[in-house]
Amino acid sequence: MSRINTTAHYGSVAKTFHWLTALLILSALALGFIAIRAPYEDSAQLAFKANLFSLHKTIGLAAFFTAILRILWAFTQQRPKLLNGDHTLEALAAEAAHWVLYGAMVLVPLTGWMHHAATTGFAPIWWPFGQSLFFIPKDPILATTLGTLHYVFMILLVLTLLAHVGGAMKHAIIDKDKTLQRMLPGQPLLPQLPAKQPGHTLPAAGALAVWAATLYIGAFSGLFGHDTQAAPTAELAEVSSDWQVQSGTLGISVQQFGADVSGSFADWTADITFDETTTEGKHGEVTVTIAIGSLTLGSVTDQALGTDYLNATGFPTATFTADILPTDSGYIAEGTLSLNGHEVPTSLPFTLELSDQSATMSGALELDRRAFHVGDDMTDESSLAFSVAVTVALEATRTK
Ligand code: HEM
Numbered sequence: 001m002s003r004i005n006t007t008a009h010y011g012s013v014a015k016t017f018h019w020l021t022a023l024l025i026l027s028a029l030a031l032g033f034i035a036i037r038a039p040y041e042d043s044a045q046l047a048f049k050a051n052l053f054s055l056h057k058t059i060g061l062a063a064f065f066t067a068i069l070r071i072l073w074a075f076t077q078q079r080p081k082l083l084n085g086d087h088t089l090e091a092l093a094a095e096a097a098h099w100v101l102y103g104a105m106v107l108v109p110l111t112g113w114m115h116h117a118a119t120t121g122f123a124p125i126w127w128p129f130g131q132s133l134f135f136i137p138k139d140p141i142l143a144t145t146l147g148t149l150h151y152v153f154m155i156l157l158v159l160t161l162l163a164h165v166g167g168a169m170k171h172a173i174i175d176k177d178k179t180l181q182r183m184l185p186g187q188p189l190l191p192q193l194p195a196k197q198p199g200h201t202l203p204a205a206g207a208l209a210v211w212a213a214t215l216y217i218g219a220f221s222g223l224f225g226h227d228t229q230a231a232p233t234a235e236l237a238e239v240s241s242d243w244q245v246q247s248g249t250l251g252i253s254v255q256q257f258g259a260d261v262s263g264s265f266a267d268w269t270a271d272i273t274f275d276e277t278t279t280e281g282k283h284g285e286v287t288v289t290i291a292i293g294s295l296t297l298g299s300v301t302d303q304a305l306g307t308d309y310l311n312a313t314g315f316p317t318a319t320f321t322a323d324i325l326p327t328d329s330g331y332i333a334e335g336t337l338s339l340n341g342h343e344v345p346t347s348l349p350f351t352l353e354l355s356d357q358s359a360t361m362s363g364a365l366e367l368d369r370r371a372f373h374v375g376d377d378m379t380d381e382s383s384l385a386f387s388v389a390v391t392v393a394l395e396a397t398r399t400k
């Protein structure tokens, strides 16, 4: 059997590529369907789900690179004539389906990859590359759009594949011609192939129109919006204090399945009294109130807000009340953090740059999630580390 295509036969390279991509894509498809529906009630189930997703992504990327090689190879080859090229409508539909499939081979895994790159955490790719893509920022809104595109492109792939396989079956069972056999190993004897063939322009244009419609449905129609924030977000009351926070970030970071997952709370307030000179040994006091539901934590926001973890429904706010004390190198806020219904003594060392009317502070601390009974059934550090890094940075102006 020849390696290259002829006007009548697929060569061995094209056939190997065809069945290899089919195998990889069908495996990724099955894994994706199973992984997304796999329950995650406890740590064993969550670890299993994450492994399914990692395998899904790893095989999906293999499918992507195989598809690129396949397409490059196809450029160097002639296309064998269709056995039923003279059945115009059928032949046009078959060729349009091939074009849609060529697009899907690239775009389904690519949108999955871009979705992965736009989020942090949960189920790393097992290849030693590709956790991030330089042209994709970590952005939850972009991630949602890319996740939706991955989904609608996948649906298009499945529908086209059903038609494609259905067509192959029709050739084999009803037409009883050698179309399917021609894609299998060996070189069947073929009848004279019809001179009339569908050409490339019309089927390619048809496929392009189908892709444009699918892109519109996925990105702009709002039909497939993924609801990423199921938990309610508490409305925080405005605070007016000696110092008014102008801008700031409250970030957290934790290791999940060996990979860093980081995120931040969008909504929190700080009630600060602070004097440069100490009174009774302290500089002042601070009360920070955090709307737990305002957390975005990579692709695991929903899980993190669930009842077993931060429990945004049961305890919509967390509060840190502390005295501000001097230290050798800066300051420390020493007090109590109330989170998930548990109160734990907590210290936040921080530095402060003071000017006349404004202050810039930044601090960091490590919390042990077990003290707050967050993720109690995740007893294994390799699934979810005990230590959670918290970073605070803010700029405030003096109101008094
Ligand atoms: C994800 C899976 C699949 C993809 C992406 C895919 C894609 C394609 C593409 C693009 C072609 C055009 C020929 C080429 O350029 O290589 C083709 C041809 C073909 N495929 Fe598939 N295919 C898949 C699965 C299957 C399956 C499961 C079957 C059979 C049950 C099948 C049967 C065929 C046959 C018989 C041809 C040759 C058509 C002809 O001679 O005109 N394919 N496939």
Ligand code: HEM
Pocket (backbone or CB within 6 Å): 024, 025, 028, 029, 030, 032, 033, 036, 056, 057, 058, 059, 060, 061, 063, 064, 108, 109, 110, 111, 112, 113, 114, 115, 116, 125, 147, 148, 150, 151, 154, 226
């Ligand atoms: C040919 C390759 C691929 C196919 C056929 C495929 C298919 C699927 C399917 C069927 C789902 C479940 C969708 C649902 O039922 O809601 C899914 C989800 C997902 N896939 Fe893929 N996928 C592929 C490649 C990839 C790659 C390469 C990555 C990342 C590197 C990836 C990342 C994801 C992610 C993160 C989800 C979950 C999306 C969400 O939570 O909404 N996929 N994929």
